[in-house]
Amino acid sequence: MYLRAENLGCQRAGREIFAGLNFAVGGGEALLVTGRNGAGKSSLLRLIAGLVRQSAGRLELEGGETDTPIGEQAHYLGHLDAVKPSLTVAENLRFWIEFLGGGRPAAAALEAVGLAPLADLPAVYLSAGQKRRLSIARLVAVARPLWLLDEPTSALDAASQRRLAELMRTHLAGGGLIVAATHGAIGLERARELKLGPP
Amino acid sequence: MSAVTALLERDMRVAIRAGGGALMGALFFLIVVTMVPFAIGPDLRLLARIGPAILWLGALLASLLALDRLFATDYDDGSLDLLMTGNMPLELTVTIKAIAHWLTTGLPLVVVAPVLGLLLNIELRAMGAVALTLLAGTPALTFVGLIGAALSVALRRGGLLLAVLVLPLTVPVLIFGVSAANAAIVDGAPFGPAFTILCALSLFAVVLGPIAAAAALRYGLE
Numbered sequence: 514m515y516l517r518a519e520n521l522g523c524q525r526a527g528r529e530i531f532a533g534l535n536f537a538v539g540g541g542e543a544l545l546v547t548g549r550n551g552a553g554k555s556s557l558l559r560l561i562a563g564l565v566r567q568s569a570g571r572l573e574l575e576g577g578e579t580d581t582p583i584g585e586q587a588h589y590l591g592h593l594d595a596v597k598p599s600l601t602v603a604e605n606l607r608f609w610i611e612f613l614g615g616g617r618p619a620a621a622a623l624e625a626v627g628l629a630p631l632a633d634l635p636a637v638y639l640s641a642g643q644k645r646r647l648s649i650a651r652l653v654a655v656a657r658p659l660w661l662l663d664e665p666t667s668a669l670d671a672a673s674q675r676r677l678a679e680l681m682r683t684h685l686a687g688g689g690l691i692v693a694a695t696h697g698a699i700g701l702e703r704a705r706e707l708k709l710g711p712p
Numbered sequence: 713m714s715a716v717t718a719l720l721e722r723d724m725r726v727a728i729r730a731g732g733g734a735l736m737g738a739l740f741f742l743i744v745v746t747m748v749p750f751a752i753g754p755d756l757r758l759l760a761r762i763g764p765a766i767l768w769l770g771a772l773l774a775s776l777l778a779l780d781r782l783f784a785t786d787y788d789d790g791s792l793d794l795l796m797t798g799n800m801p802l803e804l805t806v807t808i809k810a811i812a813h814w815l816t817t818g819l820p821l822v823v824v825a826p827v828l829g830l831l832l833n834i835e836l837r838a839m840g841a842v843a844l845t846l847l848a849g850t851p852a853l854t855f856v857g858l859i860g861a862a863l864s865v866a867l868r869r870g871g872l873l874l875a876v877l878v879l880p881l882t883v884p885v886l887i888f889g890v891s892a893a894n895a896a897i898v899d900g901a902p903f904g905p906a907f908t909i910l911c912a913l914s915l916f917a918v919v920l921g922p923i924a925a926a927a928a929l930r931y932g933l934e
Contacts, residue, residue, distance in 0.1 A: 562793070563797065564793055564797070581799075584796070585797060589793060589794065589797055591790055591793055593788075593789055593790025594790060595789055595791040595793070595794050597726050599726055599729040600722070600725060600726065600729075608718050608719075608721075608722040609794065611718030612718050612719055612798050613715075613794075614715070615714065
């Protein structure tokens with residue numbers, strides 16, 4: 514499976530965010546998108562997820578389902594955690610599993626991110642890092658080949674960062690793809706880098 | 713199919729639990745209609761004559777009250793992005809959200825309306841018909857409001873703009889809702905035609921609302 518971008522361009526509100534972007538990520542590979550603030554890292558991830566329209570170029574997921582938009586074959590982990598404070602941890606996760614097309618049971622995914630003891634707690638009591646982990650549990654529970662991660666390690670403590678790195682390695686080992694926007698290391702040894710913005 | 717029930721269940725749960733605001737509309741309806749007899753005075757004949765109009769206006773304002781939460785909370789916590797990357801067509805997603813919204817905010821209005829009819833000196837026999845017009849007409853309010861909610865989702869304080877956008881579009885619903893309700897009270901006036909048009913308006917809104925709202929969301933989230 515290959516995610517390939519040719520001459521990709523993006524404009525938001527008439528302003529050019531980036532243009533002429535070329536990259537290719539294969540199955541089992543991770544691409545780290547780096548660059549200064551405002552270079553368009555988040556915009557690129559949202560563009561791949563289909564949440565921002567591309568203004569130029571081609572983007573395709575070779576070997577994926579051709580009739581399905583890339584966004585529906587990808588997990589988008591943005592800055593916001595999509596957690597409803599009035600629902601419990603398990604209810605939040607169960608909803609996303611059902612809505613995104615089903616997969617592993619919620620309990621196993623909560624175990625994987627270390628939230629199993631809190632399953633019945635309303636999500637309003639979670640800390641920022643715990644909400645992040647609940648959001649990550651969705652990626653584990655529903656199998657989708659492409660992970661789009663925007664600053665995935667923000668708010669996570671050292672142990673959780675190691676656990677996330679482990680989950681990412683498992684995903685890559687299973688032939689998955691990762692495109693991550695980041696400022697620092699996220700614990701993946703062999704990852705290629707795409708630098709946005711002027712050098 | 714399970715994605716449909718999951719979304720319906722989740723939206724209703726969020727609305728009913730603390731801070732969801734499901735019953736705020738019904739409470740607001742109650743307060744507004746209760747104030748009217750105090751403002752008009754104890755003229756029972758006048759109250760009975762304007763009763764249906766008061767009930768309909770109250771229901772219209774009350775259904776506006778919670779409308780801005782339809783997409784705004786999902787937008788604020790990032791859920792809307794994920795709802796758009798689901799396998800479900802966006803039109804279906806917004807339809808289900810609107811149904812959940814109607815069940816938690818529109819239906820309670822229909823249920824409390826007969827009680828409020830007592831305050832406005834509307835006969836019990838006619839009250840059933842007035843509630844029926846609300847049952848037929850409130851889906852139109854929700855689904856027209858859906859378009860406004862989708863258009864104003866990305867704006868701070870979008871609630872005010874929402875009211876300005878949506879209220880003019882609800883004028884036909886108000887006209888035929890009130891005239892059908894009046895027909896039930898005044899003997900001899902035909903109930904059928906106005907009620908049928910009211911049903912037609914609701915059906916129009918249920919079909920067109922989700923298509924327009926999905927287009928507005930796609931365009932607006934850039």
